[in-house]
Amino acid sequence: MSLEKIDVVFTQSDVDEVMNALMVVHKKMPFLKGLTVVQRRQISKIGRKSQTFVLQALAIAKNHPELMPGCFKLDEAHRDLDLFEALNPVLQAIGELHELVEDTQIIVGSEAYAAARLAYQSAKTTGKNMGLEDVVSDVSLRFRKRRRTNPPEGTV
Numbered sequence: 001m002s003l004e005k006i007d008v009v010f011t012q013s014d015v016d017e018v019m020n021a022l023m024v025v026h027k028k029m030p031f032l033k034g035l036t037v038v039q040r041r042q043i044s045k046i047g048r049k050s051q052t053f054v055l056q057a058l059a060i061a062k063n064h065p066e067l068m069p070g071c072f073k074l075d076e077a078h079r080d081l082d083l084f085e086a087l088n089p090v091l092q093a094i095g096e097l098h099e100l101v102e103d104t105q106i107i108v109g110s111e112a113y114a115a116a117r118l119a120y121q122s123a124k125t126t127g128k129n130m131g132l133e134d135v136v137s138d139v140s141l142r143f144r145k146r147r148r149t150n151p152p153e154g155t156v
Contacts, residue, residue: 006108029090031083046084054081 026032035043046054047063059073060067068074124136 003107003110051084099147 054077058074058077061072061077064110084086120136120139122141123132
């Protein structure tokens with residue numbers, strides 16, 4: 001697979017500016033909450049079909065308030081739905097940015113790893129008798145395969 005090389009200097013100043021911009025975004029959404037893995041699994045989620053259901057059910061509630069229990073707050077339900085819809089483009093943009101950042105990190109990591117392997121191979125083959133044996137030996141630990149030991153008899 002051939003990818004276009006990335007050769008960029010991303011300075012600490014650049015990192016700081018991006019992090020500050022992300023903090024501004026985070027501060028604009030102080031209502032954000034986190035979920036545990038269990039909560040995420042258990043909570044009801046809204047999708048396209050569920051969103052249609054929500055819209056229709058809230059229309060019923062608006063047109064027939066006499067059918068609603070006293071604890072039902074239509075305005076809160078509409079605010080929740082409005083926030084859900086407002087977060088859609090934000091989530092999409094952040095998702096796209098996340099994917100680009102992650103893919104870029106994978107690419108440059110791969111490039112760095114390929115360069116490191118080339119440097120190691122060069123030092124290993126052409127650096128003999130140059131006092132690099134200890135360094136090459138330390139670096140070679142990355143490639144050393146562990147021997148598989150047989151478990152003691154009677155254990156599985």
